[in-house]
Amino acid sequence: MRLPVLVFDIETLTDLKSGAHLYGLDLPEPDLDQALTKLRRQESGTDFQRLPLHEIVCISGLWIDEKGTMKLFSFSQEQYSEAEILQKFLSIFDKRNPTLVSWNGSQFDLPVILYRAMYHGLSAPSLFDQGEIDTQKRYNNYQNRYHHRHIDLMDWMAMFNGRNFQKLDDIAHLLGYPGKRGKAGYLIPEYVRNQQWLEMTSYCEADVLNTWLVYLRFLLLKGQILPEDHRLWIQATIHYLQGQPQQTEFLQVWQTCCKHTDFTSSDFSQPPQQH
Known part of the structure; x- marks a missing residue:
């Protein structure tokens, strides 16, 4: 495993102000939301808004440093504006070049981050450079789907074929992990x-944790970690989460879900160890 690793996920809302500007609408907020949804259905047959109209309300991540130390974090609009959330996330890449891991990050999370960073006039060369500044990134950057600096697990596990895309929730459940828990x-x-910030960050962090657990299994499949290493990483993750009260439910559900497959049935039967 190439460390450090940053597993990340974002949560978004429709940017009503930008949507009103884009479509020339002058409506009260509740009516505006409905109008934008209706327009989107007419355009595409889906409620899912255009990527530039996704306002980021939370970015969560799991950082694993060179020593294997874990840190779960969230930047949300409870404390920060969208621009500040982006600045804090993007500043990570000014100092380090982690292996970035996501689920559908190349089709959703990173493009949304790009559009919203441009909207706020931010600069993020370390994340979006494709060799124009650092020539080494010409051959290994965060945008190219076949490079290894950003691993979009949904894309890789589908063998880069959109017809094979799967939901994180389903794959996590199948592998013996909690998924979205309903x-x-x-x-x-x-x-x-309702300003339920704890619920929102817990939800986003749970997606990050599911992605991390699937990533470990993916590395095992590819032979990039050995079975013993995989076991140690699982135990280290359990040990870390036992000190994170916000993820108590995640651990409890994991302890139940792991019994559904032979491979994961012993996840909680061994004393947790740090990697």
Whole structure:
């Protein structure tokens, strides 16, 4: 495994102000939201908004440093504006060049980050440079789907064929991990409206943790870590999460889900160890 690793996920809302500007609408907020949804259905047959109209309300990540030390974090609009969330996330790449890991990050998370960073007039050369500044990134950058600096697990596991794309929730469940635990992204507007920031960050962090666990299994498949290394990483993850009260439910569900497959059935039967 190439360390450091940064597993990340974003949560978004429709940017009503930008949507009103784009479509020339002058409506009260509740009517505006409905109007934008209706227009989007007419355009594409789906409620899923155009990527530039996704306002970022949370970015969560799991950082694993060169020593294997883990740090789970979230930047949300509870404390920061969208521009500040982006600045804090993008500043990571000014100092380090981690292996970036995501689920559908190349088709959603990174393009949204790009559009929203441009909207706020931010600069992020370390993340979006393709060799114009650092010539080494011509051959290994965060945008190219076949490079190794950004591993979009959904894309890689589908063998770069969109017909094979799967949901993180389904794959996590199949592999013996918690998945979304019955929660879904449509709850994000409600969380923000009701200022349920803990629920929102817990949800986003859970996606990050599921992605990390699937990534470990992916590395095992590819022979990039040995079975013993995989076991140690799982135990290190459990040990770390036991000190994270916000993820108590995730651990409890994991302890139940792991019994559904032979491979994961012993995840919690061994004393946790640090990697």
